[in-house]
Amino acid sequence: MSKKLFGTDGVRGLANTWPMTAEMALKLGAAAGRHFRTDGTNGHRVVIGKDTRLSGYMFENALTAGLTSTGMNVLLLGPTPTPAVGYLTQSMRADLGIMISASHNPHHDNGIKFFGPDGFKLSDEDEAAIEALLQEDIQPAQPMNIGRAKRVDDETGRYVENVKTTFPQDLSLSGLKIVLDCANGAAWRAAPLVLWELGAEVIPLGVAPNGFNINENCGSTHPETAAEAVIAHGADVALCLDGDADRIIVIDEKGQVADGDQIMALLATRWSEEGRLNKNTLVATVMSNLGLENYLSGKGIALHRSAVGDRHVVAAMRAEGYNLGGEQSGHIVMTDYGTTGDGLAAGLQFVAEMVRTGKPASALAKTFETVPQLLQNVRYEAGQDPLEKDVVKAAIADAESELAGKGRLLIRKSGTEPLIRVMAECTDAVMLERVVKGLCALIEDNL
Structure with a gap:
């Protein structure tokens, strides 16, 4: 069964615009609840985490309503990193985990990611089954079987203790000065605690979320902010997280970025x-x-x-x-x-x-020498598909032939945004720029 609602990482889009509406979130919650509440009992549970976007309140409540309407019990984690949701889904013996986040995107976007009982993201088959249920009248639970919702108060402490176990027991961060950029996102409380408890001197950035400033000129998508702080404070290193803390960029003591x-x-x-x-x-x-x-x-x-x-x-x-x-x-x-x-x-x-x-x-931070790489994006509208036009296909084939033996070309549609990504690598930097810019211009002309 093909999926239309789910992208490469759950459901994502502009908040209060389809598919990221409260109505759709309620239906998604009900469909997920019906899919995972397989035996009709009230022993099933779901954990829900979110990042710091203002719209997270709306989606948290809507998902809770949908899930409890089908008899699922909901455990609300509040703002917490995506990896914490994966961990706590498994640790708390939940049937399902949900993270409300659009990761590195601006505050006006949001998304809904699902985790299975093993803590891993849902399979394509499970996502397709949930999407199929959205096309049906979802059967609610009987009044006596409606689920309950409960707020979990110690989710930060649970994640802090778990992630600390990944650091070697015989080592300490004592003596290290670390700039930590939390992107005004989900790890703004947990991450500084972890580094401090392991002995580091922490210089925190991006730890004042207000619902709108997540990823704004900070975090892994804007490492220049942390790079300036490393130099200004004479720090040993900077760690830059994104809005839901599932990715990182490292900056060395000279302000240079390691991806x-x-x-x-x-x-x-x-x-x-x-x-x-x-x-x-x-x-x-x-x-x-x-x-x-x-x-x-x-x-x-x-x-x-x-x-x-x-x-x-x-x-x-x-x-x-x-x-x-x-x-x-x-x-x-x-x-x-x-x-x-x-x-x-x-x-x-x-x-x-x-x-x-x-x-x-x-x-x-510089383990290997990179081959020159250039990535450019072309934005398109729904219904447009310039990559299917013969003139574009022919140009791509010509570019691949030109790069053969010197590099490679990759063109794909983003799974999270309406963008066509044109990426090439080539040992000849002049050829690289000419190929990428030429293809982007041609794709734009054929929108």
């Missing part, structure tokens, strides 16, 4: 040396830099490429038994420690390497 590819290269090398990297393989997406692939090959480490999206990374990891994967954007998935991307846990692995080796962040 997810560099972080994965560092961790894969260390884990391989220790014999901890399952099947000596790292999972990354088709967006990861060609330089990463070349570097890993030189180390005898295999690179398995998946489709874009952390859920596709996780699916590949689970299917083949790999334990480390991620995305260039900063999603780092370590299934030894969690079920989804966890920016803070990945950051702890990086600073642990600083402590273990005694090396500065700058010596660890």
Whole structure:
């Protein structure tokens, strides 16, 4: 069954505009409740977390109404990171976990992500089944079987203690000065606590959410804010999370940025040396830099490429038994420690390497030389599909032939925004810019 409502990471869109309306959230809650309440008893439970967007209140209440109407009991976590929802879904023996967040998007967007009872994001089959129920009259529970809702008060403490276990017991962050940018998002309380309890001097940024400033000139999508703070405070490193804290960007003591590819290269090398990297393989997406692939090959480490999206990374990891994967954007998935991307846990692995080796962040943040890469986006409207036009197809084929042996070309539609992403890599920077800009112009002309 094909999915139309769900994208690459749940349901996402502009708040109060289809599909992100209170009415749709209520129906989604009811459909999910009907799908997971399989035996008619009142023992089923759902945990719901959210980030700090103003619209989170609306969707939290609407989902709760839909879920309880079909007999599910709801545990409300309040603002909490996405990886905490994955962890607590499993820890609290819930049948379903829900995270209300649009991740790195601006405040006016929002989204709804679903987790199964094992703490992993729902399969395509489960999402399709929920979507199919939306086309039917969803049967409500009998009056005596309506579910209850309860607020969980210690969700931050539970996550703090869990993520601290990912940091080596014999190490301490004492003596390290760390800039921590929480993007005015879901980890604004938990993340500073973790670093402080592990001994670091913490310089917090993005810890004053007001419902509108999530990801605004801060966090992993705007690392320049933390880069300035590193220099100003003479800090050792900066860790930049996104709005729901499932991705991270690292900044060294010189203000230089290390993306997810560099972080994965560092961790894969260390884990391989220790014999901890399952099947000596790292999972990354088709967006990861060609330089990463070349570097890993030189180390005898295999690179398995998946489709874009952390859920596709996780699916590949689970299917083949790999334990480390991620995305260039900063999603780092370590299934030894969690079920989804966890920016803070990945950051702890990086600073642990600083402590273990005694090396500065700058010596660890540049593991390999990148092949020049250029990514540009073309916005399109519903109903438009310029990639299907013959003239565009022919231009793409010509570009691929020109890049052969020197790089690669990847063109795809975003799964979370109405954007066509044109990405190329090439050892010839002049050719790279000409190819990408030429294709973007042609696609725009054919909208």
